[in-house]
Amino acid sequence: MEIGKKINWGIIGTGRIARAFAEGLPFTGNGRLAAVASRTKERSIAFKNEWKIEYAFESYEELAKSSKVDAVYIATPHSSHAENAIMCMKQGKAVLSEKPFAVNSKEVSEMIDVARNENVLLMEGMWSRFPPLMHKLREWLKEGKLGDIRTLHADFGFLPKNKDPKGRLFNPELAGGSLLDLGIYPISLASMILGEPTEMKTLANIGTTQVDEQAGWIFRYSNGALAMLLSSLECETRQEAFISGTIGNVRIHKQCWKPQKMTFSETNGDHTETVEMPFSGNGFNYEAESFGNLLIEGKKENPIMPLDESLRIMKQMDQIRKEWNLIYPMDVR
Ligand SMILES: NC(=O)c1ccc[n+]([C@@H]2O[C@H](COP(=O)([O-])OP(=O)(O)OC[C@H]3O[C@@H](n4cnc5c(N)ncnc54)[C@H](OP(=O)(O)O)[C@@H]3O)[C@@H](O)[C@H]2O)c1
Structure with missing residues (x-):
């Protein structure tokens, strides 16, 4: 270029x-x-x-x-x-x-x-990794503002207007289900903050089209930190994320997958701090801009969303689906 x-x-x-x-x-x-x-x-x-x-x-x-x-x-x-x-x-x-x-x-x-x-x-x-608020969050994490991160809660659930068995949300031929469509957001956030889990427990409601309509899973990390994550096509959830550390916690306000506002609260003190960074454009511009800059520079991957991390996240989702025995046609091709 x-x-x-x-x-x-x-x-x-x-x-x-x-x-x-x-x-x-x-x-x-x-x-x-x-x-x-x-x-x-x-x-x-x-x-x-x-x-x-x-x-x-x-x-x-x-x-x-x-x-x-x-x-x-x-x-x-x-x-x-x-x-x-x-x-x-x-x-x-x-x-x-x-x-x-x-x-x-x-x-x-x-x-x-x-x-x-x-x-x-x-x-x-x-x-979700590219809006200005997420750069600020990564800065806070890097400087240790929250201390040692011990827990993360995040969810993404919404109720579709109709449940079309042929539509991409419920159709196994199109790899439907809440995990791949919505659960990827909390999983990606947990991966960005806590890295690779060492253990996982999960439960899902498998619906009439044989895809997961609601699911929850807990990841444990080598330092004992826990991430509690949910996805749902059965109801609208809080769509917020809470990251708790030994010094303080951060709440990423609704919708955490479209991050524009977060609040830091100190654990044993009065200090709270709310940061609002509204999107310019509709938010998709940030990933496109970042991708474009790398293309112009001749780079082959993005350090904010590296390929090996995308692969690791997909392996976690494979593992979760394996626990539910949810197999898509693409898995057996
Ligand atoms: N980043 C986000 O916030 C976000 C939000 C929603 C969705 N997504 C992702 O974007 C992807 C598309 O989602 P969407 O909501 O845009 O879906 P959509 O409205 O159903 O559109 C998908 C498009 O793909 C094409 N297509 C190709 N093969 C298809 C098939 N077998 N069945 C249906 N459409 C097919 C169709 O275009 P033509 O027929 O014109 O070729 C269709 O318009 C999904 O992977 C989803 O996870 C991301």
Whole structure:
């Protein structure tokens, strides 16, 4: 990438999150939306017209091959992330793939191998790590403001308006379920703060479509710290995170996966401190900007969301699903 040139982004998929990403891109200083690809001509053209972009492709493959695109944002259901990302990387494209990175660790390993073989930038779109508030939180943790972290509570639950068994939230063919869609947020937060757990206990409600509709799990770490995490498609939960240390605790206010406000409280004292950092744009701009900067610098992965950590997180989710005996069609291919 030439210094000073804007990155030409292409989006694969035209659903809800594709639109959120398109809305966020103008708030980056280094990227512009150049192209979209859909499985149908109608949706591709409609998206192109709505977002006033230059190129609309009628297949994902055409976008992957296009010389008009530098970086691809994968906005398809989880079940397609690996296939779509690998196809784009094999055409030399940098890839930002939505969370969860893929369905299982086998797929994630393949994606990472292809990125390294093709020498292209690859990143999981864990957008919650990139807003300014999270940089501030990492600063606090680094300077030891909370002391030794002993517990973390975090959850993400919401009640979908309808329970469509064919839709991506409940359909096992699309790797539905609360863990992969929502649980990834608390797991990723715990991983960022506490690292790799040594032990895990879990329970889930498996629904009529055979995916987890609500689940909870506890991780224990080598220093005895505990993380208590929940995901739910049965009700709206607090959607907050609490990180407690020996000196003080931090509450990341609702919605903690869209972090804009946190409060520090000292354990044995009166000191409290609330920090508010509202988004500029819709929040997706931060991950896109960070990804774009790395692409311009010729880097191949992002230290804020490293590939080995994405793989480790996916292995934890494999392990949790194994405890429930929840097997997706992609696991046995
Ligand atoms: N970061 C976040 O906050 C956030 C929020 C929501 C979702 N996500 C992630 O983004 C991904 C997409 O979620 P979404 O809510 O945008 O889904 P969605 O509204 O259903 O859109 C998915 C798009 O993928 C394409 N697609 C390709 N194969 C498909 C298939 N077999 N079934 C259905 N659609 C298919 C479709 O576009 P065409 O038919 O036009 O090709 C569709 O519009 C998921 O992995 C999800 O976890 C992230």
